[in-house]
Amino acid sequence: MVFRVLVFLALLGLPLVSATSSQAHGPTRQKVTVTREVAASPADVWAVVGNFQDMSWHPAVYSSTGEGGNAIDATRVLTLGAEGGSTISEVLYKFSDEKMSYSYRITEVDVEVLPVTNYSSHLTVKPGANGGSLVEWKGAFYRGFPNNDPPEHLNDEAAVKAVTGVYEAGLDALATKFSGN
Amino acid sequence: MKRGLMLLRPSFQATSFGAILSALVLVGTPCAAGTFAFVTNQNSSDLSVLDLDKRTELKRIDVPGKPAGIHVSPLLDSFYTVSPDNMTVRRFSLSSCKVQAEAVMPGGPTGVVLAQTTGQLFVSDWYNSRVFVLDAETLNWVGELETGAAPAGLAVAGDDEFLVSADRDADQVSVFSLPDLKLLHRIDVGTRPFGVAAGPDGFVHVANVGSDDVYVVDPARGVVIAIIAVGARPYGIGFAAGQAFTTDQYADTVTVYTLSDYRKIDTVDVGEYPEGIAGDPDGKMVVSTNWFSNSISLIDPISHDVLAEVPTGDGPRAFGQFLYSTVGDVQPCHVQ
Numbered sequence: 001m002v003f004r005v006l007v008f009l010a011l012l013g014l015p016l017v018s019a020t021s022s023q024a025h026g027p028t029r030q031k032v033t034v035t036r037e038v039a040a041s042p043a044d045v046w047a048v049v050g051n052f053q054d055m056s057w058h059p060a061v062y063s064s065t066g067e068g069g070n071a072i073d074a075t076r077v078l079t080l081g082a083e084g085g086s087t088i089s090e091v092l093y094k095f096s097d098e099k100m101s102y103s104y105r106i107t108e109v110d111v112e113v114l115p116v117t118n119y120s121s122h123l124t125v126k127p128g129a130n131g132g133s134l135v136e137w138k139g140a141f142y143r144g145f146p147n148n149d150p151p152e153h154l155n156d157e158a159a160v161k162a163v164t165g166v167y168e169a170g171l172d173a174l175a176t177k178f179s180g181n
Numbered sequence: 182m183k184r185g186l187m188l189l190r191p192s193f194q195a196t197s198f199g200a201i202l203s204a205l206v207l208v209g210t211p212c213a214a215g216t217f218a219f220v221t222n223q224n225s226s227d228l229s230v231l232d233l234d235k236r237t238e239l240k241r242i243d244v245p246g247k248p249a250g251i252h253v254s255p256l257l258d259s260f261y262t263v264s265p266d267n268m269t270v271r272r273f274s275l276s277s278c279k280v281q282a283e284a285v286m287p288g289g290p291t292g293v294v295l296a297q298t299t300g301q302l303f304v305s306d307w308y309n310s311r312v313f314v315l316d317a318e319t320l321n322w323v324g325e326l327e328t329g330a331a332p333a334g335l336a337v338a339g340d341d342e343f344l345v346s347a348d349r350d351a352d353q354v355s356v357f358s359l360p361d362l363k364l365l366h367r368i369d370v371g372t373r374p375f376g377v378a379a380g381p382d383g384f385v386h387v388a389n390v391g392s393d394d395v396y397v398v399d400p401a402r403g404v405v406i407a408i409i410a411v412g413a414r415p416y417g418i419g420f421a422a423g424q425a426f427t428t429d430q431y432a433d434t435v436t437v438y439t440l441s442d443y444r445k446i447d448t449v450d451v452g453e454y455p456e457g458i459a460g461d462p463d464g465k466m467v468v469s470t471n472w473f474s475n476s477i478s479l480i481d482p483i484s485h486d487v488l489a490e491v492p493t494g495d496g497p498r499a500f501g502q503f504l505y506s507t508v509g510d511v512q513p514c515h516v517q
Contacts (some may be wrong), residue, residue: 026249027289027307030224031473031496091429093413103431107198120431122453140454140473147287147308148268 004074025117025142026150030160033165036134040140040178045133046100046125049174052092057177058170070095070102088115093120114143114166116159135174137167217505217513218468218477219260221248224496228262229279230513231477233466240514242278244271249498250293250304251457253505258316260505263293263304264467270304270320275505278514284320285471286313293501294335296344298358303344305332309375312346314362326362328355334388335498343400345385349376356400366403368430370396370482376500378418380425382440388415388427395427397443407443411436417500419467421460426467428455435469435478437485447485451478457499462506470497 012155039047048057052070055061061078062085068074074092079085087109094103101124112119119141128134145154153157198463203406217239218231226247230240246264253260259276268290289307295317296303302317305328312332314324326344329351336345337359347370354374356366371389374396378386385467387396395415397407412429415436419426424446427436435455437447452471460467460482467480475495479488505513 026250027291029472029496031224105431138453139475 002150005024025146026156027148028156029142030156030163031138032139032160032163032167033136034138034164035134035136036171036173036175037128038135038171038175038178040133041131042100042125042127042133044138045135045178046097048101048177049123049125049135050097050100052095052102052104055176058166058175060166060169068092080113086110088114094122100168108123111154115154115162116141117144117146124139135171137171139163139167205384208454211360212274214463214509214514215507216465217507218465218470218499219253219503219505219513220457220470220477220493220497220499221251221262222494222496223247223249223472223498223502225494226373227494229493229494229497231473232492232512233461233468233479233491236444236489237477239512240278241494242273242514245269249500250291251499251501251503252293252295252302253393253502254295254297254317255505255507256297257295259317261293263290265289265291265307269348270302271313271333272318272320274516275513276514279380282316282318282320284322291500292335292346294337294344295502296337296341296359298341301336301337301360303335303337303346305335307331307333310348312344312357326355326357326364329353329367333375334377336377336398337391338385339383340408343385345377345379345387345400347377347387347396349373349375349390352389352391354385356398357401366400368396368398368403368405368406370398376417378414378420380420380440388426390414390416390430392515393429395425395438409438409443409445411438411445412448416456417469419458419460419469421464421467424482426458426460426469426480426482428458428469430454430472432454435467435480439479446476449480449487450486451487452476452490456517457501457503459499459502459504461504468504470503472496472498478505 003115055064066076066180078088089108103122106119121139124136143159209284220229229243232239246267248262248264249261252324266415286405288309291307292305295368301319304313312326329348331350332346334347346355372391374387376388394411411427412434414430415427417428435449438445452474454473455469469478476490
């Protein structure tokens with residue numbers, strides 16, 4: 001997949017360095033916020049989502065391996081779908097049990113898997129109505145294609161749609177998990 | 182029609198001084214100055230004019246094409262915006278807040294800065310390792326300067342003597358002489374410099390988003406004066422009361438360091454993903470724009486307390502010189 005993108009850039013005569021996430025990015029940073037009411041106390045919800053090394057509550061995540069627990073600069077590699085599936089590498093840069101919030105960045109992902117670059121994200125559990133919780137997932141990122149005239153699947157809209165889909169799937173699953181309580 | 186820079190310069194000064202003089206006549210004796218922020222809201226494609234004394238939004242102006250870059254020039258009665266999505270540079274009148282000139286640039290126009298005494302406007306081209314030189318009044322193309330890869334932030338330093346570009350993917354800044362546009366220096370800095378600002382210390386401060394530090398460089402000699410470790414992913418730098426303030430985008434903080442000995446002295450919590458930052462000329466407050474929170478934070482430069490948070494449009498960037506202090510009771514956008 002990476003190879004295909006590189007070839008594509010080469011065909012356009014664009015600099016190959018632009019394909020890596022740490023280099024030049026698109027012109028406009030995008031943001032997504034998704035929130036869900038969850039019928040459980042913040043402490044109970046945080047007990048499920050508040051571990052950077054355990055993303056098993058998200059239906060798209062098959063497994064997670066990592067180092068450093070919940071310490072700053074801890075890392076994890078998420079495998080999506082099934083064994084041998086696509087991976088996303090991430091690093092933790094903020095973590096607070098007290099605020100029930102953590103923040104992480106993607107260090108490596110194929111834009112064909114998630115069409116974003118320079119991605120950072122916050123997951124926070126707040127008090128909700130009637131003793132429940134409000135879970136908020138926020139992301140900031142640039143589109144997958146760094147230069148002008150992006151192909152449709154790597155433009156701003158595709159990036160926002162993909163991230164929104166990931167957040168909604170995760171938070172819907174979380175809401176469902178606690179809905180019987 | 183091309184106009185020479187030397188012709189442009191006096192006519193500009195005549196116009197702006199005329200405007201200021203007539204304004205003074207209208208209001209009589211000058212009163213306490215007001216301060217306004219011109220904040221580009223990239224995600225909502227508009228610009229918030231904020232009255233910082235009243236802590237309210239005075240006006241919202243449509244700026245199509247996801248604007249980020251901004252430069253306010255009271256002397257030329259103008260503010261400039263750069264919209265990378267439709268590659269458009271615009272000059273607005275400060276008095277009327279209406280568009281006076283517009284130019285579509287090739288590539289990825291991003292940062293903007295004005296050398297107001299030479300009449301040269303500079304716009305960085307993120308995609309093509311160059312800075313466009315435009316006529317500050319008409320926005321006609323005058324020339325271009327070769328930079329390192331992905332130039333982003335721009336600053337004019339000295340007495341309009343130097344132009345400095347942060348060449349993000351080259352880990353360097355380029356320094357050009359003004360008004361003759363000769364390359365003077367390429368200075369190696371930290372990893373991925375994005376924002377730059379000319380300090381009252383006479384040096385240029387460069388925020389490196391990849392190495393979480395600020396390099397202070399001397400544009401005349403082309404050397405690094407100091408390196409200060411700041412918070413995660415620093416973007417912008419502002420100055421007030423003998424100090425510098427950086428926006429640490431991933432830390433949601435502003436880091437404060439001294440200009441006397443370049444020592445970090447404080448960290449201030451602000452809104453999320455802070456970006457553009459500036460101190461007002463009177464030293465009353467420092468203003469940070471919070472991209473994710475859709476607000477600005479007003480910080481007391483002495484106590485470092487956050488005095489207020491004022492709402493903006495969606496995705497405020499204010500990437501450039503965005504504060505405007507008026508003379509007397511004059512308000513921006515007052516001419517219909």
